[in-house]
Amino acid sequence: MPKRIVPLTDLQLKTAKPKVKEYKLSDGGGLHLLITPSGGKLWRCNYRFDGKQKTLFLKSYPEITLSEARKARDDARQLLANGVDPGAVIKAQKIQVQLHAEIVLNTFEKVAKEWLLKNSPQWSDSHIKTITGRLDRDVFPVFGDRAVTSITRNDVKCLMEKVAARGTIETADRIKLYCRQILRYALNNDMIESNPIDDMKDILAKRVPGHHAALTDPRKVSQLLRAIDGFDGSFVVKCALQLAPLLFVRPGELRAAEWSEIDLDNAEWNIPAIKMKMKSDHLVPLSQQAIAILKELVPLTGGKKYVFPCYRTNSRCMSENALTAALRRLGYIQGEMTPHGFRAMARTILDEVLNQRVDFIEHQLAHAVKDPNGRAYNRTAHLDERKKMMQLWADYLDSIKVLRTL
Numbered sequence: 001m002p003k004r005i006v007p008l009t010d011l012q013l014k015t016a017k018p019k020v021k022e023y024k025l026s027d028g029g030g031l032h033l034l035i036t037p038s039g040g041k042l043w044r045c046n047y048r049f050d051g052k053q054k055t056l057f058l059k060s061y062p063e064i065t066l067s068e069a070r071k072a073r074d075d076a077r078q079l080l081a082n083g084v085d086p087g088a089v090i091k092a093q094k095i096q097v098q099l100h101a102e103i104v105l106n107t108f109e110k111v112a113k114e115w116l117l118k119n120s121p122q123w124s125d126s127h128i129k130t131i132t133g134r135l136d137r138d139v140f141p142v143f144g145d146r147a148v149t150s151i152t153r154n155d156v157k158c159l160m161e162k163v164a165a166r167g168t169i170e171t172a173d174r175i176k177l178y179c180r181q182i183l184r185y186a187l188n189n190d191m192i193e194s195n196p197i198d199d200m201k202d203i204l205a206k207r208v209p210g211h212h213a214a215l216t217d218p219r220k221v222s223q224l225l226r227a228i229d230g231f232d233g234s235f236v237v238k239c240a241l242q243l244a245p246l247l248f249v250r251p252g253e254l255r256a257a258e259w260s261e262i263d264l265d266n267a268e269w270n271i272p273a274i275k276m277k278m279k280s281d282h283l284v285p286l287s288q289q290a291i292a293i294l295k296e297l298v299p300l301t302g303g304k305k306y307v308f309p310c311y312r313t314n315s316r317c318m319s320e321n322a323l324t325a326a327l328r329r330l331g332y333i334q335g336e337m338t339p340h341g342f343r344a345m346a347r348t349i350l351d352e353v354l355n356q357r358v359d360f361i362e363h364q365l366a367h368a369v370k371d372p373n374g375r376a377y378n379r380t381a382h383l384d385e386r387k388k389m390m391q392l393w394a395d396y397l398d399s400i401k402v403l404r405t406l
Helices: 012-015 066-082 085-103 107-121 125-143 153-164 169-189 218-229 233-249 251-255 288-301 322-331 343-352 358-364 383-403
Strands: 023-028 033-034 043-047 052-060 268-271 282-285
Touching: 012 288, 023 066, 023 218, 033 066, 033 358, 043 066, 043 085, 043 288, 043 343, 052 066, 052 085, 066 085, 085 268, 107 125, 107 153, 107 169, 125 169, 153 169, 218 233, 218 383, 233 322, 233 383, 251 322, 288 383, 343 358, 343 383
Parallel strands: none
Antiparallel strands: 023 033, 033 043, 043 052, 268 282
16 A cells, blocks of 8 residues: 655745755645755655656745645646646746736836937937936826836826926927837847837827028028127136127037047047937038137136036036027017027028038038938048138128118
8 A cells, every 4th residue: 555645844844954855745646745855845746647746846934834835735636627737837937927026017107218229329418418307207197107018008198188288389399209219129128019109190289391490591590699798607618609690500519518529729629429410420611700709708618618618517518408509689580580490500501692502501501411422422532622611601601791771
């Protein structure tokens, strides 16, 4: 007769000591506790399925109590009675738990930051700062800590409506764009099965597309230039305002200009790719007028890193609101003129009034332009012509500035 197995007791389990070799304490029905030489106490349950001997690997004692281990054994026997392999069931359950853990781990904020990191090499610092600021302010507080799999179309819709209610419709549309791209990144990396907002349209009221406000009428440009020359605020800010129309670079590029990038002797400003929106080095020829303004700044900021340092600390450049505030101080409202508008001013007048070649203008604006053979221009392409154009532009601004009627 087979040896009768006496059921285990909690006292036996608690007092079981390790030996040189592993051994087991049987409870019956295939259930036993394996005692390892290191002192581990591991629940195991032997069974046969489809003619093969198998073992269920349960958790350790006392993580699983005696009564819980017996229940697991009885559940396994019930599955066997129904023709189901309990080992396969437990394996599937473990996979499901692991998948759930991965889903919970992939929060929207975590995925968004991965997306930002992936794209940051091709974006300018200012662009990254803008996106990060909008996500931190408007998106992450709403559903940043939720699993990316749980984000719905309605979640994004409600968020857009909340942001638009502040009167910032453009920001709401941008946020929708960011969310769509983040969810597309999640889809492409097998974190979600579909992008719920891929075809999301017409959420907010239609509006007429806007552009950066700019003055392109030479008579109004003349008034603006005279107003800038009469600016009675910070001298450093005044110089930045005077250079803005002469150089027509992006406001962020102007504010972050460093003396190490500027060659006054050769009348050039070499902006490194890391600062540019298109991630390519950019060369700005300096007119005689621009050189004169920069030389006026040398005694004030020439010994510092930035041409236009922040008034609070020399370790940072001028704030992004400094030029906008200066224009408002001069009486130019938001819909009339912006720091970015100096680019549109130059683009329009150089083309329509001074009849300069459009490709020269676009290249000087650091736009992605190609030559007639489809090749991208490099930083020195048509440099002689662009130098002439920049001096022509500066002379033209001087000429209209002195005329009160055109």
